[in-house]
Amino acid sequence: MEHLSKQLIKLDGKSYRALKSIQGAYDGDMVTLFIDYVQGDPFAAPSRVRVFIPHTHTDLNPSDYVKPDQMIALKHFFAKECHKQLQNVKNTISGTGKSGLIFIDVPGQEVIDRTAVFMTPKGIEFRLSCGLPAQGRRILGHQANTLLTSLLPKIIINTVKNYDRESLKKALILANDQKHIRLELKKRQLVSFIANNSILPRKTGVSHKPMLTQDAVPFESPAKDEIILKLPSGKQIRGMAIKKGVTLITGGGYHGKSTLLQAIEKGVYNHEIGDGREYVITDESAIKIRSEDGRMIKHVNISPFINDLPFGKTTEDFSSQNASGSTSQAANIMEALEMDTTLLLIDEDTSATNFMIRDARMQQLVRKDKEPITPFIDRVQDLYTEKGISSILVIGGSGDYFDVADVIYMMEEYQPFNKTREAKKIAQDLLTQRTAEISKPFQTLKQKRMIDKRRLFQLFDKKEKVESKGLHNIKIGKTIVDLTYLEQLVHQSQTQALALMIKRIIKHSKEPLALKEAINDLYEKLEHQGIDSLSPFAGQHPGDFALPRKLELAAAINRIRH
Ligand code: ADP
Ligand code: MG
Incomplete structure (x- = not known):
């Protein structure tokens, strides 16, 4: 560290470029600082550093974290702790551009595997970014020295010395309990569990934090x-069990239907303590299905839902540059089935009406041979009985669904009531008069769907750049992939991982490229080699990213226009 100090002071006032010479590893009293990448100028993407602190200076016992869930919870916890320290520390370093900035990739409410913190049997490592200080294009050597050799080590030492032991313990116990609930769902043939006293509503439409x-x-x-579930921690919790099959959530407008469904859809992830949804756990393969008009579709068999398009266009191998509401919703389902989802989550608010319902009067006026769409109402039971795919549907606008639902809930003042019996009685007394419109049982095509690797490759620019922009966009060369409607993508670091994964798949998959196989291969590798291995800089600061699900990776690839 002393060596670094001297070097930085010597560099004071020199041109910024000269900073590149400090890349390397430096041992301090308690920590080792790795300067892996130095930014080209004070405005450029910040420099990447790692701070490693051996377990001789921590009270962490690596053997407590051998289980993957525990390790993920630990990383999540320390990334947040480090972020807290960064906010509290007095940092007066400033200058041009990003000078003095220090950050760690801070997790959201969902506990997901990420690169921000890394633990080995020897110690714990924090991956940070910082803006090395400059005035104009001249190095501020003394300030850089303070930042790197004093401030950074202090922040990390504080993080591992002053964290709340009780909170960490609770986070690990929670992770273990959540895992248990996931196993219990499978054992008991359930698709979702929502504990009593959970807080489902969020602070605002854009915040994932709980409502007060x-x-x-x-x-x-x-x-x-x-x-009642008995958890490994000894805790007993009660809550609502949603069974496999077709579940309808109905009720008046503004009574909390969508809020419940959104909690269920985020339940594919574990949530941290204090989120309000810690014990809302959903089948990990669940996918939110919505309409997404304007999206691109390439070679998807949407024939279970759409047939006999005008001008005889085939729907068994359907492509479109600009899909309609109903065809996009059909494609979203078929693509999710390809990735082995077993639970579809659908909200009327974000569905195409003509995809969801077609009542008796409309059946009379627009004859079946003039209507390409087989509405979801005629497929939803079939999907469950033929394919084992369950559905949870939010529908306040059509009682026709009473006939096809196994269980019917009504939301009233934010509470669910089981109204199956009443609704079924109504369905008997007041017949819908509609005729079911299925001509063939639900079928997906047997053969694997191939991705045109050559065409994807052509999207690359010279540097083969694939970048993420915030939560919703990925840029491949000049092409933007729009992920706005992937509602279960929750953190921009997942999008960053998607960018790396897409690049990996385009470059390194075998040809011909079968989508599902390529994705499964990639995840299998990651399981063995860890998520760092996604990065071209593995072994150094790998970049800030977090693990998305296979479903979102497939969805992202399916949305690449080429
Ligand atoms: P719906 O889909 O039935 O029309 P929403 O789920 O959109 O209703 O909820 C309507 C409003 O009520 C939202 O602003 C939401 O934040 C709020 N809300 C939902 N559930 C609760 C709850 N349990 N407690 C307090 N407010 C809630
Ligand atoms: Mg709603």
């Missing part, structure tokens, strides 16, 4: 659907 407790109505299961 004084404003939120805590969740309470209908008595009939309540189960």
